[in-house]
Amino acid sequence: MNSVATSDTAGNAENQADLVIVGAGLAGLTAAVRAAELGITVVVLEAGRETTYAANSRYSGGVFHIAFQDVHAPPQTLTAAVAQATAGYADTALTEALTGNISRAVRWLADHGATLGTGGDLGFMKNMLYPYSLREPGLATHWPDKGADRLLTELERRLNAAGAGIVRGARAISLAMRNGRCEGVAVHRDGCLETYSASAVLLADGGFQGNPNMVRRYISPMPESLCQRGAGTGLGDGIRMALQVGAQVAGMDRFYGHVQCDAALSDDRLWPYPILDIVASAAIVVDSTGRRFTDEGLGGVSIANAIARQDDPLATFAVLDEKLWESCGKQFLLPPNPTIEEHGATVHRGADLSTLAARSGLPADSLASTLETYNQAVRSGDPAALDVPRTSRDSTLGRLPEVISTRDMVAIPLCAGITYTMGGLVIDDRCRVIGRDGRPIPGLSAAGATTAGLEGGPASGYVGGLAKALVHGLVAGEDAAGRVR
Numbered sequence: 001m002n003s004v005a006t007s008d009t010a011g012n013a014e015n016q017a018d019l020v021i022v023g024a025g026l027a028g029l030t031a032a033v034r035a036a037e038l039g040i041t042v043v044v045l046e047a048g049r050e051t052t053y054a055a056n057s058r059y060s061g062g063v064f065h066i067a068f069q070d071v072h073a074p075p076q077t078l079t080a081a082v083a084q085a086t087a088g089y090a091d092t093a094l095t096e097a098l099t100g101n102i103s104r105a106v107r108w109l110a111d112h113g114a115t116l117g118t119g120g121d122l123g124f125m126k127n128m129l130y131p132y133s134l135r136e137p138g139l140a141t142h143w144p145d146k147g148a149d150r151l152l153t154e155l156e157r158r159l160n161a162a163g164a165g166i167v168r169g170a171r172a173i174s175l176a177m178r179n180g181r182c183e184g185v186a187v188h189r190d191g192c193l194e195t196y197s198a199s200a201v202l203l204a205d206g207g208f209q210g211n212p213n214m215v216r217r218y219i220s221p222m223p224e225s226l227c228q229r230g231a232g233t234g235l236g237d238g239i240r241m242a243l244q245v246g247a248q249v250a251g252m253d254r255f256y257g258h259v260q261c262d263a264a265l266s267d268d269r270l271w272p273y274p275i276l277d278i279v280a281s282a283a284i285v286v287d288s289t290g291r292r293f294t295d296e297g298l299g300g301v302s303i304a305n306a307i308a309r310q311d312d313p314l315a316t317f318a319v320l321d322e323k324l325w326e327s328c329g330k331q332f333l334l335p336p337n338p339t340i341e342e343h344g345a346t347v348h349r350g351a352d353l354s355t356l357a358a359r360s361g362l363p364a365d366s367l368a369s370t371l372e373t374y375n376q377a378v379r380s381g382d383p384a385a386l387d388v389p390r391t392s393r394d395s396t397l398g399r400l401p402e403v404i405s406t407r408d409m410v411a412i413p414l415c416a417g418i419t420y421t422m423g424g425l426v427i428d429d430r431c432r433v434i435g436r437d438g439r440p441i442p443g444l445s446a447a448g449a450t451t452a453g454l455e456g457g458p459a460s461g462y463v464g465g466l467a468k469a470l471v472h473g474l475v476a477g478e479d480a481a482g483r484v485r
């Protein structure tokens with residue numbers, strides 16, 4: 001860490017607020033605008049310096065959904081969808097807080113500058129931020145001036161109009177505690193150490209996907225072999241700071257992300273879209289020995305997690321036949337077929353299995369045996385009984401198993417794209433951070449991708465990052481305002 005000068009700023013009026021928020025993504029800005037409109041003073045600390053500082057919220061595709069269901073569906077329907085997506089892993093109280101608040105939260109957002117509308121034929125796309133993208137490959141055109149980018153700008157404008165604002169270039173590094181209560185945050189800004197004091201502190205810094213040491217410890221032996229499929233600004237600071245003052249963490253081993261082609265690691269035109277989730281779930285996904293290592297039926301988020309856990313995540317392939325590549329490869333909003341090849345990614349082809357094996361470097365005998373076992377299980381109708389089960393769950397980003405032909409075959413080198421981490425700080429249904437003694441740490445809350453309890457688990461269940469950030473932000477802002485007043 002660089003040495004920094006200490007600036008005695010704690011006594012300055014602008015360094016004091018009822019609520020200090022770390023991170024100006026959707027969670028932080030929602031909490032800030034809501035708390036300010038409820039009459040308490042707010043300061044938002046943001047590590048990014050630019051006007052349009054990088055954040056996953058800004059890069060997002062802007063689809064508000066809960067486990068791929070319409071956010072205005074009855075709460076019981078949404079609760080059941082969360083339980084199904086996470087195979088029962090999601091905490092009940094946190095799920096009910098999410099599903100019980102999402103409809104009013106989305107309406108609140110629409111009243112506070114969000115332009116929302118239908119973005120496609122799929123049922124979960126009824127509440128997308130306008131204008132939306134998801135139809136163009138690569139990062140360069142994905143976010144600038146799109147709905148999520150505009151939303152953050154609009155929330156900041158409303159925050160400023162309420163007399164509050166974002167302090168840019170302010171990276172929070174530690175929490176100030178007195179008698180077990182959190183009373184402020186120390187930040188590095190412009191080479192100085194500054195202190196912000198507050199009655200309540202909210203951590204909304206977006207997870208730890210951008211911290212290679214933490215990713216190595218919890219998610220993948222080779223973080224450098226994962227494609228950072230997002231802003232990469234989640235550095236784990238909130239989790240680290242809260243751990244230092246006695247917080248609990250959970251579910252740190254799972255992330256939300258997608259299956260990408262390996263070229264996405266070095267080519268910004270190939271992420272965040274197109275993704276290969278549907279293709280990978282229709283294929284067999286194998287390692288360099290030609291063996292399957294994961295249940296493709298759990299869908300792309302789960303496959304991406306399994307790829308990341310491999311000793312060499314870049315030595316993985318989706319193996320399928322040309323017919324499946326022509327059908328599954330051409331599905332979803334921005335189909336990978338032919339986009340990835342048009343942008344220079346490798347797709348190995350072979351008229352038969354041995355040619356494909358020679359071209360891709362996969363061992364022919366082992367690949368043939370894997371495929372034969374897989375096809376037999378699919379034909380017999382019981383692929384879930386395989387040593388590495390292949391379950392059958394028809395889902396938005398997955399496919400039912402089909403026999404894969406050994407003629408006209410395709411092998412696509414894969415890469416795991418990591419968007420945000422699903423685990424983190426344990427919170428209660430009011431977003432209060434829970435300590436190792438099982439009780440809330442006074443004055444400390446957390447929201448959005450830095451929290452645990454809703455997503456992940458053995459099925460790497462994905463519930464929806466924007467919905468989580470929005471509801472947490474709203475609930476945390478209201479809770480802080482209620483306590484301060």
Ligand SMILES: Cc1cc2nc3c(=O)[nH]c(=O)nc-3n(C[C@H](O)[C@H](O)[C@H](O)COP(=O)(O)OP(=O)(O)OC[C@H]3O[C@@H](n4cnc5c(N)ncnc54)[C@H](O)[C@@H]3O)c2cc1C
Pocket residue numbers: 022023024025026027028045046047048053054055056057058059060061062063064065170171172173204205206207229230231233234235237238272419420447448449450464465466467469
């Ligand atoms: C390409 C892409 C597409 C997506 N599409 C969707 C979608 O369609 N639907 C959906 O539900 N989800 C989507 N997501 C996920 C969603 O964007 C995130 O889950 C959500 O925005 C997280 O919000 P957040 O406020 O918790 O974190 P973030 O948006 O990551 O904000 C955290 C902020 O904290 C700042 N920060 C970090 N450390 C510090 C520190 N120490 N001090 C001060 N500031 C700090 C960061 O700079 C950042 O601005 C997508 C994500 C990406 C990248």
